[in-house]
Amino acid sequence: MISGIPGLRGTDHVGFTVPNLDQAERFFVDVIGWTLVYSLGPYSHQDADDDWMLEHLGVHPRTVMREIRFFRGQFGSNFEVFEYEPADGAAPQPRNSDIGGHHLALYVDDLDIAVDYLREHGVAMMGEPTVSSSHSTGQRWVYFQSPWGMQFELVSFPNGKAYEANAPVLLWNPTKPAE
DSSP: OOOTTTTTOOOOOOOEOOHHHHHHHHHIIIIIIIIEEEEEOOOOOTTTTTHHHHHHHHOOTTTTEEEEEEEOOOOOEEEEEEHHHHHHHHOOOOTTTTTOOOOEEEEOOOOHHHHHHHTTTEEEEEEEEOOOOGGGGOEOOOOEEOOOEEEEEEEOOOOOOOGGGOOOOOOOTTTOOOO
């Protein structure tokens, strides 16, 4: 018997909020290499009796979603990037150790070339590349920050990770070349 959500195939997109969509677009398109697909908005529900924003998005009912821009990364990853005008003030960006803390990991073929590229583009790196051990032996990674302080990670494991040798579902298959 299969457990979990019936028909689940994987991740469709990742959504996150930025303080300035124009700045984010320049970073995602010009530095990261994503493609802008389309944009929507603005959206608001300003009727005093309308709780749509709270009910559907978990934000203050009078919050305005200024715009959403959809980006596509290489190999089909989609990103839904929001700019809000929060009616109750913006919360500070969470750290990784905070509830809701997060980062977005991007796989690269050659970590050293990717790090050099980001440095050449003035991207703030968070330390030097780290070699993983234990179950993730074979992987190297490093964090970096967007211009607004959101954390991203570059990760590479060109020969696979140790745990994948016996994993029931392989994320990386050394016998099948990337398409």
